[in-house]
Amino acid sequence: MFSKCQLIKIPQFSGPKGSVYTILIDDEEITAFKNFVMMNNSFKSEIKDIVGRLKTMGFKTGMREDFFKLYEGNPGDGVCALFDKEDSNLRLYCVRYGSQIVILGGGGHKPKSIRTFQEDENLEKQNFILRDLSKLITEKMQDKEIWFSEDGLDFEGDLTIENYNYE
Template sequence: MKSKLVYLTNLSGKKASVYSIVTSESQHAFLDRFILEYQEEFFQDLLSIIARLRSIAHVTGAVSTYFKLDEGLEWNDQVCALYDIPDRHLRLYCIRLSEQIVIVGNGGPKNVRAWQDDPRLAREVTEMMHYSGIIRTRLKENTLRISLNRLKLEGDLILIR
C-alpha cells in the first residue's frame, strides 16, 4: 500500500505546518477520515481539536505543552496525542517532528486508561509509529528534508508501506 504526506494548507500557518497522510486505500487523508467518523458524536471535541491545530499553526507553534508526548513505544518515535482538554474524550494521534511541523493521523474516543487497552487506539498509534519510522529513516537518508525556514517538508513525500 502506497501512502503520501499531504500539506494541509487550510490548517498551516506562519508558526507551524500541518501535514496528514493519504493512503492508496482511501481518497481522504487520515485527518479527514477522523473528522468524518466523529463529526456527529464528538462535534465539540472536533471543534476544539481544529481550534488547537489552528492556534499551533498561526500563534504558538507546536509547543510541547499542547501534546502528550511519548505515546509510542519507542523513546524517539515522536508519536504523541494532541493534549486533551478537560471533559473531552477524543484523541488525535500525531507525529511531532518539531515545533514547526506536525503530521496528524487518526484517533478515536479514549475511554480506557492506556491506549494499549483499546484495539482501535492501539491500531492508530501503531500505524503512526510505523509512519514515524519511515519518515525518520527518509530524513536520515536525505530523501526527505526539512526546508531552510523549518516549516515544510521537501523531497519525495511518497511513503511506501
C-alpha cells in the same frame, strides 16, 4: 499497517508558526484526519476545539509541547496525542517534529472504561501506523529523500512513504 502513505499539507491549519500535515494511506479516498473528524462527528464541540487548537499552532504559537501528550510511541519517534482538553473523549495521534511541524494521523474516542490505547483496537492500530510512519520518515531523511525546508516549516522531497516490510 500500510504499504504506502502520502504526506498531505493542510493549508487551513498551516501558517507562519508551523505546518500541519495529515496522511493518505494506501488507496483510501480520504485522509486520516478527515476520517477522524467524520468518525467522531458526535463530539462536535471537541472537534471544534481541536480544529481551533491546530489553527492556533499554525498561525500563532507553533507546536508547543503543552498542546500534546508526549511519549505515546517508542522512544524518540515523536508519536504523541493531541487533546482538546484533559478530560476529552477524543484522542488524535500525531508525530511532532520540533515546534514547527506536526503530522496528524488517526485516533478516536476513548470509551470511559479504558485507560490506555492498547485496550482499544482502533486506537492501538492508529498509534502503530504512526510509529511505523515515523520510522520510515527517519529512514528517508537519513537517505536524503525527505528533508526540512530552509525555514523548517515544511517537508520537501518525496512525500510518498513506501513500507516495504508491510505484510
